[in-house]
Structure formats: C-alpha cells, structure tokens
Amino acid sequence: MARCPKEKEYSMDLRAWCAALCAGMMGLAGCGGDPGSGQDIGSPGASGGGFTGGGASGQGGDTFGGQGGGILGAGVGGANGGIGSHGEGSTGCEHIDVVFAVDNSRSMHEEKEALRGIVFPAFAQALLDIEGLTDFRAAVLDACPLPANFHARGASTEDCSFQSGKPWMDSSSTDITGEFGCAADIYSGDAQCSGEDDDEQPVSAIAASLEAPFSTGDNAGFLRQDALLVVVAITDEDEQPVPSQPPQALHDRIVAAKGDARNVVFLGIGGRSACEGAYGSAEQANTLQAIADTFTADERGFFWDLCEGRLEDGLTNALTAIRGACTEFVPVPN
Missing domain, CATH: 3.40.50.410 (von Willebrand factor, type A domain)
Structure with missing residues (x-):
C-alpha cells in the first residue's frame, strides 16, 4: 500500500464549482454540441498533464487536446468538436x-x-x-x-x-x-x-x-x-x-x-x-x-x-x- 500520504486540506465551494460547470454547459444541445469557446474551466494547466484520451492534451486544452474549450466543450482542434445531435443510423x-x-x-x-x-x-x-x-x-x-x-x-x-x-x-x-x-x-x-x-x-x-x-x-x-x-x-x-x-x-x-x-x-x-x-x-x-x-x-x-x-x-x-x-x-x- 502507498505510505505516508501528505496531508492537504481539500477545499472548494461546491456551489461555485457547480455554477462554473453549468456555465460551461450553456449553449450545448443534445449529446455533444458546437465547439466551445472562451476560457478553459478547470483545464489540466499549461503542461496539459492531467487527462489523456484519443489525443494528447494540449496547452489549456480540453479532454481531446483542443485549445480554448470548456470542461465539457471541445475547443479548436478538439477531436470531438461539433458532434451535434444523434446522427442518421444511430439511435x-x-x-x-x-x-x-x-x-x-x-x-x-x-x-x-x-x-x-x-x-x-x-x-x-x-x-x-x-x-x-x-x-x-x-x-x-x-x-x-x-x-x-x-x-x-x-x-x-x-x-x-x-x-x-x-x-x-x-x-x-x-x-x-x-x-x-x-x-x-x-x-x-x-x-x-x-x-x-x-x-x-x-x-x-x-x-x-x-x-x-x-x-x-x-x-x-x-x-x-x-x-x-x-x-x-x-x-x-x-x-x-x-x-x-x-x-x-x-x-x-x-x-x-x-x-x-x-x-x-x-x-x-x-x-x-x-x-x-x-x-x-x-x-x-x-x-x-x-x-x-x-x-x-x-x-x-x-x-x-x-x-x-x-x-x-x-x-x-x-x-x-x-x-x-x-x-x-x-x-x-x-
């Protein structure tokens, strides 16, 4: 087992965080939406080191490596930008x-x-x-x-x-x-x-x-x-x-x-x-x-x-x- 965890006070105003989350979701419709714009809410930071998936995280990036997207949006260059609503042939x-x-x-x-x-x-x-x-x-x-x-x-x-x-x-x-x-x-x-x-x-x-x-x-x-x-x-x-x-x-x-x-x-x-x-x-x-x-x-x-x-x-x-x-x-x- 991992030993001697470093104590750290973990504090965040949940209401404020939820408000930021909801703000990041405004304007999105259906499963997926138009590419996001503006500030990246809660991004991994300049190193892009936190979250990786189908592409490497970029500076100030979203989940898929795009830049400038919100935590739920896909910024410029994001692999999942503009998914939009359910496509033809998919339920x-x-x-x-x-x-x-x-x-x-x-x-x-x-x-x-x-x-x-x-x-x-x-x-x-x-x-x-x-x-x-x-x-x-x-x-x-x-x-x-x-x-x-x-x-x-x-x-x-x-x-x-x-x-x-x-x-x-x-x-x-x-x-x-x-x-x-x-x-x-x-x-x-x-x-x-x-x-x-x-x-x-x-x-x-x-x-x-x-x-x-x-x-x-x-x-x-x-x-x-x-x-x-x-x-x-x-x-x-x-x-x-x-x-x-x-x-x-x-x-x-x-x-x-x-x-x-x-x-x-x-x-x-x-x-x-x-x-x-x-x-x-x-x-x-x-x-x-x-x-x-x-x-x-x-x-x-x-x-x-x-x-x-x-x-x-x-x-x-x-x-x-x-x-x-x-x-x-x-x-x-x-």
Whole structure:
C-alpha cells in the first residue's frame, strides 16, 4: 500500500464549482454540441498533464487536446468538436449505467474525502444536466472483487437509504447528491481480500460485478441493454489482478457485459508516475494505464493522472467522452 500520504486540506465551494460547470454547459444541445469557446474551466494547466484520451492534451486544452474549450466543450482542434445531435443510423442513448470502483486502502483518505464532499455529488448533477438523457443509475464498490456486490451503505452508516430500493442509485432520487456522498464513504467490511495488495483491483472488481454470480445475484437488474456503460476505476497504487490477467483480458470481460466496445466508456484514475501529489503519495499505475489504452481504439478509454489532483476535472472531462459515445450508441440485441 502507498505510505505516508501528505496531508492537504481539500477545499472548494461546491456551489461555485457547480455554477462554473453549468456555465460551461450553456449553449450545448443534445449529446455533444458546437465547439466551445472562451476560457478553459478547470483545464489540466499549461503542461496539459492531467487527462489523456484519443489525443494528447494540449496547452489549456480540453479532454481531446483542443485549445480554448470548456470542461465539457471541445475547443479548436478538439477531436470531438461539433458532434451535434444523434446522427442518421444511430439511435443514440437515453440511459447511462455507471460503475465506480474505489481503492479503499488507508492511503486513499484524501481521495475519498474529495469524492464524498465534492466530486461524486457534482458529477451526479452534471449527468442530470445532459440534454437528451432520460436517466442514469450509478453503483459503487471497493477494489476487492470478493465479493463484487454493489454497496448500499457507507463505512460510517448502516444504510445509505437509496430511494431506488436497490443497491445502486437512480437519478429519479430526490436526494441523489446525498446518496452519492454516502456511497463515497467506501465500505469494505465484507471484503474477503487479505489486504496484501489484493484489495487494489478496481478494474477486476468492476468486471466481476458485471459477471455471474454477482450479476445474477445482488447486482441483478443493474445493467440495461439500452444504456451506455461507464466504468471508473480509482487507485493510488495500480491494478493488481489476482490471479494475474493481462489488460486485454480485463477489457474483454467488461465489454462482454455490453456486447460492443463502443457501448462502454472507461476512465482510469491513478498515478502516471510515482509522486507526492495533491492527495498524498501515489505509485505509477502502469497496468491501469494499459487497460485504459485497450479502449482507445474506439475512443472510449481515458486516463486521469492522480498526481495532478482535481479529481472533479477527471470525472467532468469524461462527460465529453460520454456525450460522444451517446451519439454513436446502438443497443446490441440479446
């Protein structure tokens, strides 16, 4: 496990951040929109070092390397600029299923604080603001795949009281941000991992959650045939599959749940290098980056550098990819 995290007070006015987020979304219609213009809200900075996907990040760039775009827009040169509304021959998506797996080791204290207080609630609101989206549902689990049941409680509470009545959150909830905050207090009291690095398998945990026996047990009914699947794996170490599996095998397990790689968006959040970053120490996440790379052929795989901090940027910038995937989504028949 990563040692001696550097303490850092993580502070942000959530209301102000949400206001900036909403401002960045003004003028966008449908899944995707006209290229953005003006200031880059929450960009990775001059080095462009935070978020990478189908193209390298440029100076002051958006998710896909364009310049001058907002956090949800595609600036000049951005690969996904001007997607517009659903194209001919594509049904588009109206539903999104999101699965988060978070490393729950002690070195993740700062990251979990940020997720609970700022990132998850703001991400939920940003999803609700996507035009054309009817609903979303979201599930959370820790990074131990035994068991890979979605969590309906947090570490400090017996029950998150999801209004869905299921072990996942539904956008119809009147307290969706509160539910996200509760779930971000990651519970792993039922984990059967030893704690010797086998509890740091967020991608393996996601894959297992979408397979039998978990997909036919407590998680049954979560995945919808007509929904885009978004998976987010977060760790300050690296994916360490037990037993060992190559990145492509983990890719294939997740895609098998949807039948088509184009209907999956993958976001890995970890250290691009070993560092003492905004949330303390992080190890280089080579395997997690390699897994993200397996999704890039369809422009569905992305990696956010934990060393850069600002987890909220990693998740909100991923919305650009989600919007793009929505325009191309076509349900795969059973």
